[in-house]
Amino acid sequence: MNGAKSLVNSLLQSGVDTCFANPGTSEMHFVAALDQVPGMRCVLGLQENIVTGMADGYFRIARKPAATLLHCGPGLANGMANLHNARRARSGIVNIVGDQATYHRPFDAPLTADTDAMARTVSSWVRTSTRAQDVGGDAAAAVQAANAFPGQVATLILPSDASWNEGGAVAAALPAIGPAPLDPHAVDNAARVLRGGKNALILLAGRGVLGASQALAWRVAQACGADIRADYVTAHVARGRGTLQLERVPYGTDQAIAALARYDHIILVCAKPPVGFFAYPGKPSTQYPAHAQLHVLARPDQDPEAALLALAESLGAPEAPLPDPGPRPEAASGAPTPEGLARTLAALMPEQAIVSDESISYGRGFYPHTHAAPMHDWLHLAGGAIGDGMPVATGAALGAGGKRRVINLQADGSAMYSLQSLWTQGRERLPVTTIILNNRKYNILIGEYQGVGATPGPTAMSMLDLGNPDLKWVSIADGMGVEAARATTMEQCADLMARSFRTDGPFLIELMI
């Protein structure tokens, strides 16, 4: 068999059965192999950042990697921003990049680029398969790397001759690389700190904000009087009834510093020491007080549940039921507000919904009003490269096998980065409800500009304003085969949400805010 067939077969052997693709000429043998080997679901994205963002969303929900299929260095470049986000989210992706034939590369044909250098900027593992004989084994190694706990981007570069040459061999799955062993001293140290009774914060991130870790953190915190927060940079939070009413460290530097000021000790559970998204003149990079001591209970590559369980047992912490979030909110009425949207969402979302939140500035206050919603998963932009909300929603829907409603809370400016996602939602008839928050400006940047100390003048506003011409999202969605409607009140929005949740396919609500 040729290298391409050995690749498809080896991916399947290692449990990878979904491929997000935007192929080109150098990948035609791979495409042919996908035709000839049954078992791989292929999903087309019309630009590569859609492809990589879908793979990210898929992993977050399915908890196993999908493959991508990209075309040469420039195709990889188009998908790099969402690979950057996936790297920050610690999502496992088998990122396959077709490339020039090995012997053709020296001729520097137009699409030739330094694919390897590009890949290294966003990948934890990079390998080029130069011979058909190696492709199967390299594919198995790539899946192993992508799955290495908690997940990472593994890029396999596939020159076209390695794909079309004969000599390929199917490789068996390689052993899983699980969490790194816990450090018993870290557990002892955290127990010592928490027994000391000083002002302590347990800061959760990574896998540490999923359900079981939350419950264990609560048990620990109740026993010791510690506080719990999620890191601002968190890809995936288990939320709603039956989970902890967590709040994140605020985005704004001043608010974050204020929120963390009282802590003498911060116990890091898969979290990094809190630092600002950006630096600002005269403000510190770090958000925790200078006197605070940081203690690593679990690194991101260690098992937070095991670490928190060991800590709870070390402290002799009794079982502690999670606090009740109170009654489910009712849908809001009147003019759209962030609080009204959050309450309406909590009132109407079906059980086991998935929220893909790229609401940026509008959505900073959504959490308190959605604690009492049915249990759901909330996905955040972890790498800061805008344009992940729509493709992550699309991939999450596929990762859930089309069985869970995905609600994409989507700022308009960010939506324009990856609007092609709508077409894939339409093609695959995915249960994704997109709520475009149409304020016709880069509102976060207007705030950041004012932080510089001035009101934007006409030149600045020409770069921060998305009006003139106004984006009409109902038309855009229609052009890509997704049914859509506009809402100017919360009643209209609620009606459209309820209608969308009753149907099978995608729907877009353009909410004028």
Add this chain to the structure above:
Amino acid sequence: MNGAKSLVNSLLQSGVDTCFANPGTSEMHFVAALDQVPGMRCVLGLQENIVTGMADGYFRIARKPAATLLHCGPGLANGMANLHNARRARSGIVNIVGDQATYHRPFDAPLTADTDAMARTVSSWVRTSTRAQDVGGDAAAAVQAANAFPGQVATLILPSDASWNEGGAVAAALPAIGPAPLDPHAVDNAARVLRGGKNALILLAGRGVLGASQALAWRVAQACGADIRADYVTAHVARGRGTLQLERVPYGTDQAIAALARYDHIILVCAKPPVGFFAYPGKPSTQYPAHAQLHVLARPDQDPEAALLALAESLGAPEAPLPDPGPRPEAASGAPTPEGLARTLAALMPEQAIVSDESISYGRGFYPHTHAAPMHDWLHLAGGAIGDGMPVATGAALGAGGKRRVINLQADGSAMYSLQSLWTQGRERLPVTTIILNNRKYNILIGEYQGVGATPGPTAMSMLDLGNPDLKWVSIADGMGVEAARATTMEQCADLMARSFRTDGPFLIELMI
């Protein structure tokens, strides 16, 4: 003044007065400086590949670089595919990438990435300004590098503290870096070869396919019986009445080999030795016959006009009037065909039009039917990374000061890579007529797949077919503020073209092919 103000002032001093931008938080001081320093035209693109593609199109027509403004490594990544294309087109761009403050970078905040490594994959010149004192001088050096003959991508990375700190100083323009000196031996050698009377081809690329070089090449060829072709990979060809009826080396490997088979000598004028866009099993990488001798008359960084003039004089070649292209075609009727579209274009295009051609497979035969059109400039995708047609058209319209009609012949699949360009066309009211060639598939890839030796099965077609759902370009354009209409016959297409050419702003024709 702060670094940002010194940057804007220094760019203006060096003649850069247009900035294509998609800024973020780390660029807010630069945005503020743009507000405070008059003279810079700022044009917003809603995704970075639009920004970089516009800068490429601007340079090709204005023949001077614009600046870009991108946000951190991921923003650069989003714009890298069109920077790759610009690098291949040898377009001058001052590519400014804002980044984390120097002292904030070690904290590895979410948007932190290896911006320098990314930039090096697409730039000929990269520098990071780490101090406000250096920013002005670095800006002048970046413009000098971008302008170095014939043009290149110069990336200036600007950490936010270098932007906001005081101590900036305005730098004067640096001397231009003109063409490298001609090699008199290269001229003598080419003259010797051409006097020998063997089968010789003069192969033009780069600046060598502009008007004056064409006339000189014709004069040489007429004196010696040589043939002339343009390289397939050519960013910008002067075409229409008053220019040479050039044909390019064909795209297809077999056709290219056939077209070049008869030549014993190939004289390269800013052209590389012809090689395939891709390798194919059992076919050679090079497209010229093994016995052919290649002779470099002018490298891309040398002046082709001067080299061809020296050659003509060395040969004593008399002035030779260019052949008449015959009568201007009439607009076609009936069902759309490539020939019909080309003839209609030739019949209707205004004087001094600019064609941005990303028609891919549909447009391979456009040239013969447009030789007798009024004089125009024809811009091609030079780097093979699809998605340059629409932003290049947008930037070209700005590069021409809005005074020339731009006609974008645009394949549908490629259009989906950079459809956000329409919004900028709408905002700036640019005279761009987009003709979407809607065949609802990646037609080039279906051909490439068949080259693998098989008919695409359902899995393969799911990755090559753009139907289901059908893209509705009239709706998409309407959603972005560009007037649009659908044409199913050449008569309708001609009517819409004529109507669009009479008005000032953008228009989109969705041609069902």
